[in-house]
Amino acid sequence: MTSAKEAAPIIQLTDVSKWYGTRDKPVHALAATNLNIAAGELVVLLGPSGCGKTTLLRMIGGLLDPTGGRIEVSGKDLWRNGERQGAAVADLGMVFQDAHLFPWFTIEENIALPLKLRGVSRTERRERAQELMDLVKITGFEKRWPKELSGGMRQRAAIARALSYDPSILLMDEPFGALDAMTRDSMNVELQRIWQKTGKTIIVVTHSISEAVFLADRIVLLSPRPGRIDSIYNVDFPRPRGLDVQSSPEFQALVKTLRHRLSEVE
Numbered sequence: 412m413t414s415a416k417e418a419a420p421i422i423q424l425t426d427v428s429k430w431y432g433t434r435d436k437p438v439h440a441l442a443a444t445n446l447n448i449a450a451g452e453l454v455v456l457l458g459p460s461g462c463g464k465t466t467l468l469r470m471i472g473g474l475l476d477p478t479g480g481r482i483e484v485s486g487k488d489l490w491r492n493g494e495r496q497g498a499a500v501a502d503l504g505m506v507f508q509d510a511h512l513f514p515w516f517t518i519e520e521n522i523a524l525p526l527k528l529r530g531v532s533r534t535e536r537r538e539r540a541q542e543l544m545d546l547v548k549i550t551g552f553e554k555r556w557p558k559e560l561s562g563g564m565r566q567r568a569a570i571a572r573a574l575s576y577d578p579s580i581l582l583m584d585e586p587f588g589a590l591d592a593m594t595r596d597s598m599n600v601e602l603q604r605i606w607q608k609t610g611k612t613i614i615v616v617t618h619s620i621s622e623a624v625f626l627a628d629r630i631v632l633l634s635p636r637p638g639r640i641d642s643i644y645n646v647d648f649p650r651p652r653g654l655d656v657q658s659s660p661e662f663q664a665l666v667k668t669l670r671h672r673l674s675e676v677e
């Protein structure tokens with residue numbers, strides 16, 4: 412049997428780079444970067460502030476055009492002549508640090524909004540929203556307003572919304588960065604469960620070393636000025652991982668290795 416890592420990559424970056432034009436001088440945010448991500452992988456982008464994690468994630472998500480190189484998603488070019496290609500974008504869902512729910516829509520309406528924009532019928536939208544609320548465990552809150560939910564529940568709703576049109580890939584930029592430590596821990600366990608249940612490919616940006624080690628199949632460590640991939644670490648702890656794994660000597664050894672490497676590249 413072919414393992415996920417041997418199969419054709421679902422995301423392929425070839426010499427992808429980014430310069431930002433600014434009033435003083437251009438900023439070289441990301442040097443030519445090559446990276447393949449296999450279908451079903453959970454990859455974490457880790458690195459110090461300003462190393463280009465968000466820039467890289469936004470380029471993969473089709474929110475930012477690369478200055479150079481090629482991004483392929485599910486075998487399709489994401490950008491062609493500076494134009495974003497809809498066929499590739501359809502396979503991508505995004506979750507940000509802030510849930511970005513519309514306050515004037517109920518939770519169910521927020522989750523189903525991408526489907527409404529795609530012309531999906533009301534009945535089908537309801538069914539899909541219900542299914543997703545079950546998946547992220549917020550069933551019963553469909554008629555509530557976003558302000559009535561806790562931060563963790565709002566992020567669950569944001570994950571459900573990103574999954575509404577069933578993309579193969581979920582891109583998450585510090586999704587739990589604004590949550591308290593305990594909620595963050597439980598959300599990471601939940602994310603792992605959702606990932607195992609759905610089989611999505613997930614890329615998560617984080618500053619947190621322990622979050623990276625807990626979640627990842629692979630950790631891509633970036634270094635700054637300009638941003639580039641410094642090193643890649645495979646994380647082989649068995650799944651599903653419980654929070655107890657964090658007290659194991661192997662977990663702590665990897666955290667220590669990463670902390671040491673980060674202090675060198677910062």
Ligand SMILES: Nc1ncnc2c1ncn2[C@@H]1O[C@H](COP(=O)(O)OP(=O)(O)OP(=O)(O)O)[C@@H](O)[C@H]1O
Pocket residue numbers: 431432433438439440458459460461462463464465466467618638
């Ligand atoms: N719109 C922009 N215009 C100019 N420079 C930018 C812009 N966005 C980001 N940069 C610069 O590009 C570099 C990479 O930024 P990016 O936000 O991708 O890093 P990051 O690793 O996600 O940082 P953080 O962890 O602090 O969010 C930084 O030097 C940043 O100042």
